[in-house]
Amino acid sequence: MxxxxxxxxxxxxxxxxxxxxxxxxxxxxxxxxxxxxxxxxxxxxxxxxxxxxxxxxxxxxxxxxxxxxxxxxxxxxxxxxxxxxxxxxxxxxxxxxxxxxxxxxxxxxxxxxxxxxxxxxxxxxxxxxxxxxxxxxxxxxxxxxxxxxxxxxxxxxxxxxxxxxxxxxxxxxxxxxxxxxxxxxxxxxxxxxxxxxxxxxEVEQRLVDAIAAMGDFPGTAGKGYCELGEIRRRKGDADGARQAFKQAREHNKDPQPGEALLRCQLGEADAAATDLRMRMDAEQDDINRTRLLPAAVEIALARGKVDEADRYCTELEAGAEKFDSPGFRAWARHARGSVLVKQGKYDDALPVLQDALRRYRSTQCRYEMAQVYEWLSQARQGTGDTAGAEADAANAQAIYHQLGAAQPQADAAPGGLTKRELEVLAGIAAGASNRDLGKQLFISEKTVGRHLANIYVKLGVSSRTAAAAWAHENKVRPTSFAP
CATH class of the missing domain: 1.25.40.10 (Tetratricopeptide repeat domain)
Structure with a gap:
């Protein structure tokens, strides 16, 4: 240059x-x-x-x-x-x-x-x-x-x-x-x-190398950091994903929908929905808006807003037809199948999800295939096909394992806490201050305090010491939060 x-x-x-x-x-x-x-x-x-x-x-x-x-x-x-x-x-x-x-x-x-x-x-x-x-x-x-x-x-x-x-x-x-x-x-x-x-x-390392070779071009590096955050999100590396999304913003690239999906996974589904809705409202390009819709469906379902998910799914289906995109059609079938499962229409969901699986298999989108297998498992369970449900769940787990991806947690969080609240509680149990937690979680000290107040209410405790004691008793393990 x-x-x-x-x-x-x-x-x-x-x-x-x-x-x-x-x-x-x-x-x-x-x-x-x-x-x-x-x-x-x-x-x-x-x-x-x-x-x-x-x-x-x-x-x-x-x-x-x-x-x-x-x-x-x-x-x-x-x-x-x-x-x-x-x-x-x-x-x-x-x-x-x-x-x-x-x-x-x-x-x-x-x-x-x-x-x-x-x-x-x-x-x-x-x-x-x-x-x-x-x-x-x-x-x-x-x-x-x-x-x-x-x-x-x-x-x-x-x-x-x-x-x-x-x-x-x-x-x-x-x-x-x-x-x-x-x-x-x-x-x-x-x-x-x-x-x-x-x-x-392997993909993560290739991306890191590619970003390093790009120099200081903000737009291109920003796209790279968005992709890097998404890979780390799928790996279950929440801290690494947050850092990558933060770097994307610093390079003038809005890291949606990856950042919203990360917040949803961490138990902040309402905030995730707000972030993504703002991004969608600002989007002037119909193709770019269509690319945001699968995440909008996923987050709406996580919030229990099935009607909202249905509306987003319908828009996604219209976009797939409008732009004649095989990829968009796969996303639309995936989304429709998940909505049907949440609506309790298990028999209707099965052929739709199988169609999505076929479309993903043609392009070897393995992570998406695993997600569809999970929905298929739920649909088969709903129809009473326990053996089929177990087989589909096993297929999903096998693909996640091959990819080195984090598998969704099936068990309910202890105490009804969200994933983010569990992170905060784990840090408290390790002796971290609100300020330290804010830096480690890339959130403000005020937000840490708000999470802590919610934790007190859910656990029925009134002090930091009591919350830490509850965490130890219920095996909420601190991870990277050193005092």
Missing amino acids: QLSEQAFNRLNTANDTHGAAMKAVEVALQWFNGGDLTITRVWINRARRLHDKQPDDRILAYLLYVDSLVAIDEARNDVAKDLAEQLQEVTDRLNDPGFNALCSTASGVTMLPFARTSEAFAQLDEAMMPVLADQVPVDWAGDIYCAVIHECHRLADLNRMKTWFEAMEVWRKGPKVTASWYGTTCEVHKMDLHSATKTLS
């Missing part, structure tokens, strides 16, 4: 308007891939000013391409569509395979928010032909790969994502590709595929 910006300064100082404009567009692309839209726009404006001095269709094509991707990222979908149409006019004049590839990519990406999924991926597949023929400059070819992989991730289309990743790996081994930048940024999304073959600990 520093070298690119230095090159721009030298070209600009030398009054090489054309060279400086081209370099400005390249720097804008780099900043866009780094996730910093503010600086990206600065470089786009610099390139535009230089282009206005010395118009050139090639530079204009690159400018329109980057500008259209920025508009999509900002949910300015109509603007992105107009930019893609302008790019089509320019590339028609240029009649060059490399620019045609950029135009097809921009057209495809800008179609997706309008639910023109089949047309969009036809355009994106068309963009691949000049890339495979080595007719696209390396930086721009890398961006085409990243743009398509990102959209596959957003739509949870893992089979298509796998195909593009395999093509990208072949491309990266070519003689012209010397930088590892594109492999690094895409490594975050590659975690979607690693669950098929690797343990969560």
Whole structure:
């Protein structure tokens, strides 16, 4: 980045308007891939000013391409569509395979928010032909790969994502590709595929390495920390997940829905629902909102709000059909099956959950498969099929074990305490102060006090000493809370 910006300064100082404009567009692309839209726009404006001095269709094509991707990222979908149409006019004049590839990519990406999924991926597949023929400059070819992989991730289309990743790996081994930048940024999304073959600990280490290689780009690193928090949440590493989600926020990335699911697992379902609802209300992109809905269903069910879960599930089903996404359809069947179980409609739930399991199996989403097996176990238990329920529960446990994932706790918490209250009580039993607990749990000292007051009420005690004594008597073991 520093070298690119230095090159721009030298070209600009030398009054090489054309060279400086081209370099400005390249720097804008780099900043866009780094996730910093503010600086990206600065470089786009610099390139535009230089282009206005010395118009050139090639530079204009690159400018329109980057500008259209920025508009999509900002949910300015109509603007992105107009930019893609302008790019089509320019590339028609240029009649060059490399620019045609950029135009097809921009057209495809800008179609997706309008639910023109089949047309969009036809355009994106068309963009691949000049890339495979080595007719696209390396930086721009890398961006085409990243743009398509990102959209596959957003739509949870893992089979298509796998195909593009395999093509990208072949491309990266070519003689012209010397930088590892594109492999690094895409490594975050590659975690979607690693669950098929690797343990969560292996995926976690790959993510840690990828984040370390990203440098200080806030947007890209923020996405990495979100994924890292989710992996740690699934492992049962609550402290590690909280820290990763905190780092995501520090890198300007909202860590939802992972953070809300973590709070729900820790017994803070109402707070989790509030956090997620605020995020959903603020979301302007229909695809991104759809991605939040499975968590909304799960949290609503954890709160006993079955009607609310049903409404979210219906919205998820509509989104799956609207965007014609195989991944969204699997999520929708999973959600519908869980809602039917909670409604006591066990016979209806079984075929729906089996369909979800089949869909997850086709993409080897093992963690989700384990979750479905748990719901199948409950459904079979409801129908009186005890043997089937035990078999499904065993399948779930086996998958969790293979992944190295934490298995949900079936037993009720002692004293009716939430998971977070148990954490606080364990810390109290270890002799930790409210201040120490706040730091260790990443919550305020005031929040620790509120949890402690709730603990007193539930346990029928009136002092810290009595609460600690109760914890020892009931084997509430302190974990990492050293006095």
